[in-house]
Amino acid sequence: MYPKKIALFMHGIEAGVFTRLGAALIRGFRQMGISDCDLIVLNATSEEKSWYPDINIVSLNVKHATYALLPLARYLRDYNPDVIFPMPWYFNVIAIWARRLAGASTKVIMTEHNVISLEASIEHRNQLKLRYLPLVMRYSYPFGHGVIGVAQDVLTDLVEQVKVSPHIPMTVIPNTVDIEQIQRLAHEPISHPWFDQAQAPVILTVARLAKQKRLDILIRAFSQVLKTMEARLLILGKGPLRTDLESLCQELQIDQFVSMPGYVPNPYGFMARCRVFVLTSAWEGCPIALQEAFACGAATIVPDSPGGAKDLVDYGKYGMVVPAGDPKILAEAMVKMLQQPDLQQHYRQRALQRSHDFQSLTICKQYLDFYEAVCS
Incomplete structure (x- = not known):
């Protein structure tokens, strides 16, 4: 009962x-x-x-x-x-x-x-x-x-x-996750110059700027992506490691290609419009940001670290899985996703399909x- x-x-x-x-x-x-x-x-x-x-x-x-x-x-x-x-x-x-x-x-x-x-x-x-x-x-x-x-x-x-x-x-x-609300909010206009037409493709993550999220791995991988193609990295979230991550971007001389505007109440428009959504966490429970990205139809890349991220993508069925903590392999995966529109579309469709399970x-x-x- x-x-x-x-x-x-x-x-x-x-x-x-x-x-x-x-x-x-x-x-x-x-x-x-x-x-x-x-x-x-x-x-x-x-x-x-x-x-x-x-x-x-x-x-x-x-x-x-x-x-x-x-x-x-x-x-x-x-x-x-x-x-x-x-x-x-x-x-x-x-x-x-x-x-x-x-x-x-x-x-x-x-x-x-x-x-x-x-x-x-x-x-x-x-x-x-x-x-x-x-x-x-x-x-x-x-x-x-x-x-x-x-x-x-x-x-x-x-x-x-x-x-x-x-x-x-x-x-x-x-x-x-509230799929209907997320998809409604995803259609609201967003304010960021990188999403104008004819701009470089945007890689997105939504995460707390903390040790668990290993955003240093993402930034280092992104610096390698820039050696192959033009791109932008948008990090939405706030946390104690902001200064450290900004310093890393300056050290790698990529700060002009990385934007960290902080916490955004409605990240869904960005999720719907990015070319690829990436997680690099050292561990996760069941990352709601990833589930929300699915509802927005984002192509995703996640690590095989402990926790539920790899389960959510069903080990590659609904998103790409890469070894955790390896910037080189992550960079190769991001370039592959960005340069293959058919692969992007495949994972976009799979993401929307997967979102209904939640x-x-x-x-x-x-x-x-x-x-x-x-x-x-």
Whole structure:
């Protein structure tokens, strides 16, 4: 039996991909007849809530996840949803202990969106709370009721590296994306001189400027592309490595061919108009940017690194796959894609075909079927 009341728990309205994912899931649940759904966040102003007028947003009114335990416990005690889906990893731990503190009957189905051992040891190695959180996860997760991983590598890492008990019910469900909204927004005009007619082909990535994304590999590969043909590289996103990446472009003397305008609220027009969309991450969960690029009909190139990127392209069926961390092979793949219009068109068509696998109703049904299995 499907739940009557569902809660999702995440950081905040400004949380980017998680906010979009949460909103898409709630809309999907509602289409399936479950109207009582709450999106719980740490803090949200009235203005932020107005950005999602169709979503019931519950603010815990705290500034940091560390302080969310008691407010979430009060919410679970007062409203007692049938199930709560926290995201990402540290919110899983909070939800588990909040439920126990509240004495609620709510099922806690955790969601994992990244390769946690790498995320903790590399991306967050200087943040002690996050670096040692996998140890807390190891001993907390058995008190939850199930785990949804966005890729098989995510669950494998959870069991083999984080040492979470393999006896917890687990399943793989990819992220959902709002295909109709993405395709509508993709038709809106974009403002960038490189997309005028008769300009050089544009290579695009949308990523946080962080260690995980290995944008240095992309920049070095792009510098080799320029030795063969004219092209441009557009990097949409913000993050702590911006200065380092700008310095690398200057060092390689390609800064005039690389644009990093920062975060763009609507990247879909760029995805629809680029010649090739590229990811170079050292690891990924289920990269929503790649799923969104599929919905825009972008030809894609991804690495074979740990995580779900290679799964999303089905190992070459829906996009090209290259060895991770090799600028030379990546450059050759980008040149091949740029110089062969038929190959581009082939992968554009395959991308649109693949995007339908991530329709909200399809993914929401998988969530609810797993909930039923956990309850049985």
